[in-house]
Amino acid sequence: MTLPPRAEPTVAELLEGFAERRVGALARAISWVEDGEEFAGELLDSLYEQTGNAWRTGLTGPPGAGKSTLSDVLVRYWAEKGSQAALIAVDPSSPFTGGALLGDRVRMDQALADAGVYVRSMANRGSLGGMSLATGAAADLCDAFGFPEIILETVGVGQAEVDIMAAVDVAVVVLTPQSGDGIQAMKAGLMEVGDLFVVNKADCAGADRLKHEIESILDLRQTPGPMPEVVTCSAKLGDGIQDVAIAIERRRKVMTESGFLETRRNTRALAxxxxxxxxxxxxxxxxxxxxxxxxxxxxxxxxxxxxxxxxxxxxxxxxxxxxxx
Amino acid sequence: MFVMSDSSMSKRLRILVAKPGLDGHDRGAKVVAASLRDRGFEVIYTGLHRTPIQIVDAAEQEDVDVIGLSILSGSHMELLPRVRRLLVERGLDHVLLVAGGIIPVADAVVLETDGYAKIFGPGTATGAIADYLEAQFAS
Known part of the structure; x- marks a missing residue:
């Protein structure tokens, strides 16, 4: 059989799709920015004025810390409050073949997908720092599409991948009691970018001790802006999720009132x-x-x-x- | 050997590998997903037990070029045409549809006249699927 050629829409058609909130238009627009398509810039120009209304939350941390599980429960929490979320999940590309296996949907609660949440898996395409070059523009597109909440979930990062801070309003660093000894090594980098620290898997031993360790490191922190909170939760069991969501909202409030949010957003554009x-x-x-x-x-x-x-x-x-x- | 090149902003073929229905074996789907990744595809794997609607939703959100369905349960004549029908309804008929698993030849022939580009049966060499897909998109 022969396949009908994939017809590229025009900028005007995509804009119409955005106005009518057609998911297919958002999906193709993100592909445009990912692939450096010819008219991607024109499209982003046209949508630029519609951006700036969404809250952007970043989830970062070592591989296996529970970022995907946590983003799922946050998406559900916001959905229940009537705020639909878009989730952009970044996984690594192979530096050898450029291929990627994007598995975030495997862990995703299907009920969420059924409830109209937008999920986009992105490969980092060789870009360091936990995101791809197009991730920021993809978030702009979700913003312009009208999602009030956007979650960016990074590649599992080590110590120095701090680009996430420059892409979001609130950067959440997810750790587990097993990250214990690594925390010492993370004094620079990851520990400096977090606006909020979540000790996930709090049903395992050592969560409280880790919380105190993080707090004592944060005491010495020189990074500008209000002091981050440290909260514990077990995303898998659903314990403490509300605390994480509330802490994110509290952080937003503090950042807004102190004027730090504006600083952050300006820094973000420059970064x-x-x-x-x-x-x-x-x-x-x-x-x-x-x-x-x-x-x-x-x-x-x-x-x-x-x-x-x-x-x-x-x-x-x-x-x-x-x-x- | 590390490749001295840059792929940060160029088109990559995206494929959704999905398991429709109730069968619980995804070894094959995972082997295929890994082999396609190793050939440079961006592969999105859905996980087990997906309904046709969930598969088409995922394909739409991810803007994929290809959907590959893996099915071993015997309900392929029920589920596969449904996926095809939903794709057409959503205006996603540009997506190349392929499938593999335990699908008798007689059924494969029917599916291949009804929207499925190719059915890969047991014994297919791992690289053959990537070869086929690359040929379809070479232009």
Whole structure:
């Protein structure tokens, strides 16, 4: 059988789809920004004024901490209060093949999917920091579509992947009693980005001790903004979920009243520009087909790797004329 | 070997691998999902026990290019045409539909005349599915 070609909609058709709240339009729009489609910029321009109404919550933490389970229960909590949520879940791409296995739907409570929650699985496509380059724009699209709550769930991160803070209003760091010793190592990075710390799996031993450890580290924290709270919960058993949701809402209130939210949102825009600039430059570098061949040839000639990199970078910069006025 | 290239902003084929109905065995679906990932696809796996509506909802939200259904329970003539019908109703008939599992040849022939691009039976080489899909989208 022959497949009808996938007809790309026009910008106007997608905008119409947004106005009518058609999920298919949102889904295709996100693909556009992910794939760097030709008219993605025009679409985002047209929707820009409709953004800024949603609350963006980030969930980050080590692999297996329970981010997916926690985002499920938060989505349900908000849905019950009449606030429909969009969930963007990022998983890693293979650095070798570029492929990805996106499994967040496996753990998802089907009742949620049935209740009109929007779920989008994204591969990070080689981008570091726990998100893909397009994640911020995907959140903008969900915002413009009219979802009042947006959850960004990052790749399971280690210590230094702090980009999430620059993408959301409230960054929630999810840890478990098993993260215990790692906390010491996390004094920098993850411990600095959190607006709220959740000790999940509190049904396991050591949760209270971990809570106190985090609090004592936070006491020494120099990061600007109001002091984060630490709450415990067991997302799987459903214990303490309400406390997490309430703590998120309390954090929003504190951030709004102190004016810190505005600072955060301004920082966010700048951080996003930086990320996209760096990502764009990276793509530019690899758009030059001979790059790998040149590197290999120079290595075969016995040149020093650092010197080769500097030389190649120079060539790229000359081509893109960034040094010109 | 680490690839010196960048794929951050280029089109990747997205495929939803789904288990419709009540059968509880997803070893095959997982093997296929992993092999497609290793060939550079972005694979979204639904998990077990999905209804046709849930599968089509997921396909719509994820904007996939392909849906691959794995079914071993014998209810393929009931569930597979339903998925196809719902896709058409939603205006998603551009999505390439394939399936695999325990599906007798006679049924496979029927499905292949009714919206399914290809049915992969037992004994299919792992790489054959990726080969087939790549050929469909090569242009």
């Amino acid at each position: 996003r520009i930086r990320r996209l600039l760096e990502g764009g430059l990276r793509a530019e570098i690899w758009s030059h087909a001979q790059m790998e061949g040149k590197a290999k040839a120079a290595l075969a000639d016995g040149a020093r790797p650092d010197a080769i990199a500097a030389q190649l970078l120079n060539e790229v910069l000359k081509k893109v004329n960034v040094c010109d006025e």
